[in-house]
Amino acid sequence: MAKRVFSAALLGCAALALAACNASKNESLSAGASLDDAEKASETLLKTGGNGDDWGAIGFSYDEQRFSPLKDIDASNVGQLGIAWTADLDDARGQEATPVVVDGVMYVSHAWSKVSAWDAATGKLLWKFDPKVPGERAVHACCDVVNRGVAVWGDKLFVGALDGRLIALDKKTGTEVWSTQTFDAERPYTITGAPRVVKDMVLIGNGGAEFGVRGYVTAYDADTGKERWRFYTAPNPNKEKDGAASDDIFASKANATWSDKGEWQTSGGGGTVWDAIVYDKDLDQIYLGVGNGNPWNHGTRSNGQGDNWFLSSVVALDASTGAYKWHYQETPAETWDYTATQPIILAEQQVDGKPVKVLYHAPKNGFFFTIDRATGRLIDAKPFVDGINWATGYDLKTGRPIENPEARFYKTGKPFIAIPGALGAHNWHPMSFNPATGLVYIPAQQIPQAYLNDMTELDKRKIVGFNVGTSLTGTLLPDDKAAFRAAVAATTGRLVAFDPRTGKVAWSVAHPAAWNGGTMTTAGNLVFQGTSTGRFRAYAADTGKQLLDLDMQSGIVSAPSTFRVGGVQYVAFMTSKGGAFPLVAGVAGGVTRKVPNIPRLVVLKIGGTAKLPAPPASTTLAWNPPPQFGTAAQVAAGKAHFGRYCIVCHGDSAIGNGFTPDLRVSGTLANADAWKGVVLDGMLKDRGMVSFAKVLTPADAEALRAYVIDRSNWTKANLPDAAAPVGR
Ligand code: CA
Numbered sequence: 001m002a003k004r005v006f007s008a009a010l011l012g013c014a015a016l017a018l019a020a021c022n023a024s025k026n027e028s029l030s031a032g033a034s035l036d037d038a039e040k041a042s043e044t045l046l047k048t049g050g051n052g053d054d055w056g057a058i059g060f061s062y063d064e065q066r067f068s069p070l071k072d073i074d075a076s077n078v079g080q081l082g083i084a085w086t087a088d089l090d091d092a093r094g095q096e097a098t099p100v101v102v103d104g105v106m107y108v109s110h111a112w113s114k115v116s117a118w119d120a121a122t123g124k125l126l127w128k129f130d131p132k133v134p135g136e137r138a139v140h141a142c143c144d145v146v147n148r149g150v151a152v153w154g155d156k157l158f159v160g161a162l163d164g165r166l167i168a169l170d171k172k173t174g175t176e177v178w179s180t181q182t183f184d185a186e187r188p189y190t191i192t193g194a195p196r197v198v199k200d201m202v203l204i205g206n207g208g209a210e211f212g213v214r215g216y217v218t219a220y221d222a223d224t225g226k227e228r229w230r231f232y233t234a235p236n237p238n239k240e241k242d243g244a245a246s247d248d249i250f251a252s253k254a255n256a257t258w259s260d261k262g263e264w265q266t267s268g269g270g271g272t273v274w275d276a277i278v279y280d281k282d283l284d285q286i287y288l289g290v291g292n293g294n295p296w297n298h299g300t301r302s303n304g305q306g307d308n309w310f311l312s313s314v315v316a317l318d319a320s321t322g323a324y325k326w327h328y329q330e331t332p333a334e335t336w337d338y339t340a341t342q343p344i345i346l347a348e349q350q351v352d353g354k355p356v357k358v359l360y361h362a363p364k365n366g367f368f369f370t371i372d373r374a375t376g377r378l379i380d381a382k383p384f385v386d387g388i389n390w391a392t393g394y395d396l397k398t399g400r401p402i403e404n405p406e407a408r409f410y411k412t413g414k415p416f417i418a419i420p421g422a423l424g425a426h427n428w429h430p431m432s433f434n435p436a437t438g439l440v441y442i443p444a445q446q447i448p449q450a451y452l453n454d455m456t457e458l459d460k461r462k463i464v465g466f467n468v469g470t471s472l473t474g475t476l477l478p479d480d481k482a483a484f485r486a487a488v489a490a491t492t493g494r495l496v497a498f499d500p501r502t503g504k505v506a507w508s509v510a511h512p513a514a515w516n517g518g519t520m521t522t523a524g525n526l527v528f529q530g531t532s533t534g535r536f537r538a539y540a541a542d543t544g545k546q547l548l549d550l551d552m553q554s555g556i557v558s559a560p561s562t563f564r565v566g567g568v569q570y571v572a573f574m575t576s577k578g579g580a581f582p583l584v585a586g587v588a589g590g591v592t593r594k595v596p597n598i599p600r601l602v603v604l605k606i607g608g609t610a611k612l613p614a615p616p617a618s619t620t621l622a623w624n625p626p627p628q629f630g631t632a633a634q635v636a637a638g639k640a641h642f643g644r645y646c647i648v649c650h651g652d653s654a655i656g657n658g659f660t661p662d663l664r665v666s667g668t669l670a671n672a673d674a675w676k677g678v679v680l681d682g683m684l685k686d687r688g689m690v691s692f693a694k695v696l697t698p699a700d701a702e703a704l705r706a707y708v709i710d711r712s713n714w715t716k717a718n719l720p721d722a723a724a725p726v727g728r
Contacts, residue, residue: 035048042154045102049061049063049069051069052069052523055100055562057196058098058148058430059278059345060561065347067434069522070524071523071525073606074524074526078524078547081605082609083604083611084123084605084608085123086123086603087123087601088599088600088613089576090111092576092597093144094146095558095575095600096149096574096579097147097150097194098560098561098573099601106563108150108574109159110147110574111144111145111578112147113131113147113162114130115150115159115169116129118601121570126174128174131159131161131163133163135685135687136690137190138162140208142207142211143580144578147194150194151196151202156171157171160194164181165182166191166195180225182206188208189208191205192275193274197222198219198319201221202220203217203277204217206274207272207274211465212268212270213267214234215270215273216231216232217230218230229245229321231317232246233246233271233311233315234271234311235258236250239258244322245317245321246322254309254310258309263301267295269293269301269311270293270294270295270311272341273341279319280316284318284320285319286317286318286322287344289340289361289363290310290311290314290315290341291311292311292334293308295467296422296469297453297454297468298335299335308333310329311329312329312338314340314359314361314369314371316373326376330363330369330401331363336390338420340363342364343428344361345359345360346360358372360500362384362444364422364426366384367383367384368380368382370500378396381401384496385426385494409452417449417450421447422449423514423580425444425446427445427581429557430518437497437506437525440497441497441498441519441541445494454469465648466644466648476639488590493532494509495544496508506544513532513591515581516556516557517558517560521541525541526538526547527541528560530552530560531555532555532592533555534553536560537550550604553596553612554575554576554595554596558574558575558576559573569605573601573602574599578659582660583648583649587651587652587655593726594658595658596615596616596658598616621725623712625716634706635707637700637703638706641707642708645692646663654708663712664711664715669712680701
């Protein structure tokens, strides 16, 4: 097959540098080239992306643009996409992975860190792998027991398990080759992100910054699982050396950005790298997207002092050694859970008439960043959503945000309703970049959140649950119908086509609810996205015109990929609700509350005629709250415990989102002993509902029961439609 070049911009080599790029056979291969077997099993597929037959990594190639050169499907025929095959999956939890396809075999990870392999064209199951993560690990997962994908490399593939194991599997059989524990399992760490493979090393980070951990990324030998290097993204608790690649930069500069008095010394400081780890093949360096601080509250975390490197930063490291090269901190002195973990895209853009290697980033804080990859210099930062109120913009000379002083609630002592909130203007849902249009397609959203200083939480630092130094109880909605309706109305989603060259939104599409799926774009001038309301759509990449709208029965959070087998182009994705939003959203889930949650792998092709299985019968849950009991003080105590321990999985005001059980209709609610059996005795621990006996007394559990019964009665009387319990 002829090797063809479809876009010079994708080469990663400016025209002047072509001679250097031709130095080796691998590097002389252009994007768009067909690859032989040896090349597919090497870095070449990840460096070039190949001709689009394969989708070799979750982000397509090292540049993580999620752009396919395939154009067999385009505006003229995308409306004829139908189902080629589907496969129902085991667990009705979030399915966040992007399917990876190499040589006609699809590899995908699932809830509970399970992995499966399929004949990508026929849907024949080739193997399944279950790492058997203990169910009680779920209590340490802020945002569901999800997994965002595998990395395929040579004859192996790699997956990070929720309990901290990095596991190498035989690509052909799914049998374990090696496994290594990447964190102290006694601490509330998790892994939900996809590993990346660079230079015969597997890179993985971790999550846990809501609970209290210290973030880091480790590189392991791909053949043996032995550690090569580690870079910490928050300081050593005693500001001592770790014997890690991060030692020098902490000693010389980063330690000084953390107060010597602060909760970080106990909690670990946060800064976990739970999603974006991107390799720059042009500059041979790695970019880490670093998470929020722990506790969130900068006033308690670092005594209100210092920028706290490397929280909410993009950090560039030498790929071979992990040595620090540069960083850019998007949110200095982070205090709103504004992570910079969101996906990072590498591209080339004309800046002042010259081609510049840039990275694109749209983190939670609502600004779109264009950063010079060689130096870390901020080229531009512009809002990609409306209504941002924590900052008015960025000073491009200093690279710092121009903050609204009201936003630092721990200084003012007053609550601040922030846009965006902790779920972000953009969360983990992958964005994509189309070199032909120059646009970046962002699954954006609006989910406001109140922040309120709460030192007492940390005085009572507990070993289970969130430790954020910010009152989640204070954010619970009051007994006010208008407030509930306002919360629904204020929570929306939007597909944003952002033009980094102008710093403006080129076009956008409004979604009725937040937490929509990731995007993928193609040389067929298409953008694909699933929605939280159960649709799978395609749009014209240049104009945003809707060209496809399929009913998928279930909410969709994952991003699609595309590939070609036997000359046929396919589009693959998973359905399911899941992640942080359906856990915590409560009534703000709006219309998505009633959308079913079906874990399913779906593959489409032009003229596909397969049918989805029959949708689940809609169930009406009996809603007969037991009579209220307890004093006002008891109910208030229950509310405080709920805000502290329960809201993050069971929703504001105990209103479920059709994902985890709606406690207002729990069969245990009317029976104090049964309730206690679940809350304190851990009867449902294998499903992730562990015992809270370490932090709650029997009297606390009873106060919680009084509160949930109170909420069940109040919502039934006041919001019979908007808050009706829905089945899962
Ligand atoms: Ca977080």
